[in-house]
Amino acid sequence: MRKDDRIDFAELVKQCLAGDEKAWRRLTLRVTPMIFGMCNKMRLSSDEKYEVFGQVMLILVQNLARLRKPDKLLTYVGTIARNEALAVIGGPGPEDISTPEIIERLYGSRNLTPEEIFGSVSRIQAVTKAMALLPEKCFKLLWALFFDSDRPSYKEISKRLGIPVQSIGPTRKRCFKRLLNILKRNKLI
Secondary structure, three states: OOHHHOOOHHHHHHHHHOOOHHHHHHHHHHHHHHHHHHHHHOOOOHHHHHHHHHHHHHHHHHHHHHOOOHHHHHHHHHHHHHHHHHHHOOOOOOOOOOOHHHHHHHHOOOOOOHHHHHHHHHHHHHHHHHHHOOOHHHHHHHHHHHOOOOOOOHHHHHHHHOOOHHHHHHHHHHHHHHHHHHHHHOOOO
């Protein structure tokens, strides 16, 4: 990743607080995978996902000026998303997510150990944090391929992102390599 591709979340938050609409769109674009990733992990319906997304963004708008460490924005958003998703599925508060009902909703009938559950949630958080640090082209491609609820075809992705259809696979491979490097460099894996 080139230095100019890195996201300075503290600066982005500062720009948002100054009323920069483009900065707000960039911030939204960067936190959306984390929110939807958490919702997907908790097996929320499409309506529930959008409810959680809206609630997280509302909380973010209301509290953006109060962030003590704007550079830790992704951690903040991940925590809010988790809490809001738990609220939607009617589970207990953030202090207790290990009830049998929550475990069943999150992981089905598989009997998972607490260590397996923690490891799974930790991996999802690490990937969503790393995705937010990708260059915009990679971010948009991976978003379209794996997070877009419309499930666009390669032809639609090509048109939307200006990438030839035959380049999507190789570009995706390079983006995954960048994602892995970010995960390793930031000790997220």
